[in-house]
Every structure is written in C-alpha cells, then in structure tokens.
Amino acid sequence: MANKKGNRVPMVLVCTVCGQRNYDTEKNKKNDPERKTLVKYCRFCRKHTEHKESK
Numbered sequence: 001m002a003n004k005k006g007n008r009v010p011m012v013l014v015c016t017v018c019g020q021r022n023y024d025t026e027k028n029k030k031n032d033p034e035r036k037t038l039v040k041y042c043r044f045c046r047k048h049t050e051h052k053e054s055k
Contacts, residue, residue, distance in 0.1 A: 007031075013051040015042040024053065 001021045007030040013023035022042055035053040 004026055007010045013038065014054045015039065015045060015049050017049045018042065018044050019055065020044045027053075032043070 005026075007028050009029050010028045011025055011027050012021050013025065014021050020042065022044075023040060024030070027036060037050055037052050039048055040051045050051070
C-alpha cells in the first residue's frame with residue numbers, strides 16, 4: 001500500500017518563552033526544508049508567543 005503522506009513529516013512546536021511543547025503537527029519537507037517559527041497561543045504563558053520547531 002502506498003504512503004499517502006508523501007513528503008509530510010511530524011513536527012513539534014516549542015514555546016520560546018517557557019519551553020513547553022504545545023503543538024504537534026505536520027509539515028511538507030519539500031516546501032519548507034528549514035525549521036518553522038509560528039506565533040501561536042501558549043496556554044502556560046497565557047499569551048501569544050513565538051513557537052519554534054523542535055528536533
């Protein structure tokens with residue numbers, strides 16, 4: 001059976017302020033080869049902070 005995900009790989013987003021791992025998602029490795037940074041809500045900081053992709 002073929003893999004339907006193709007170039008999609010799992011990634012975990014970590015809050016840059018408190019260091020908590022908040023979000024699990026996927027990204028397309030072909031379109032975004034470098035690490036992503038997104039502004040998302042951190043429930044531990046209780047505000048919108050920058051989240052970076054962890055290893």
